Amino acid sequence: GAVVSQHPSRVICKSGTSVKIECRSLDFQATTMFWYRQFPKQSLMLMATSNEGSKATYEQGVEKDKFLINHASLTLSTLTVTSAHPEDSSFYICSARDRTQPQHFGDGTRLSIL
């Protein structure tokens, strides 16, 4: 089955630093990638949708300058949390799909900001 690799799986860093999370589709070309945020015991909240080669579409309430998304190729999208603060601590999950498949999810990144 389709595989999506997300890296790193866990990050602990100091407040004020920027953190980059990578999402790769390993065996298919992802025309669209999604980034979600999940708080403990809650559902996934879509942050943004990105298509290869174009700007990401952010959901209402998600700061574009805070959460930078780059979808440089059909197999890689990155999410950079800039100047992270403790309130940005969360579980971030990416997913990817091509036109024929349902979304395939990475294993998530647990971000902890001290």
Next chain:
Amino acid sequence: SQQGEEDPQALSIQEGENATMNCSYKTSINNLQWYRQNSGRGLVHLILIRSNEREKHSGRLRVTLDTSKKSSSLLITASRAADTASYFCATPYYGGSQGNLIFGKGTKLSVKP
């Protein structure tokens, strides 16, 4: 507003029993999907049922869809401890063209050995 709402929020059963989870949604859909999430992991796609289908099977999974009631159910038969996870239903954003999904709050299933 939340599109998918699962119930129950939590379900605890013994191994071998069947587990039924329900999902309700608000707008018209062309498909509904069920996903599983193990603790601290990403989501795994289980099954997709289209709006013109009433029931679909995949192994020990049985999904029903009632578009008149805007509801779906996921039945896991002969449950195993490995089925312990959270289960989410998801529906496409109304009018969405990129496959954006709205997830329900999920049902946390615990299967005791």
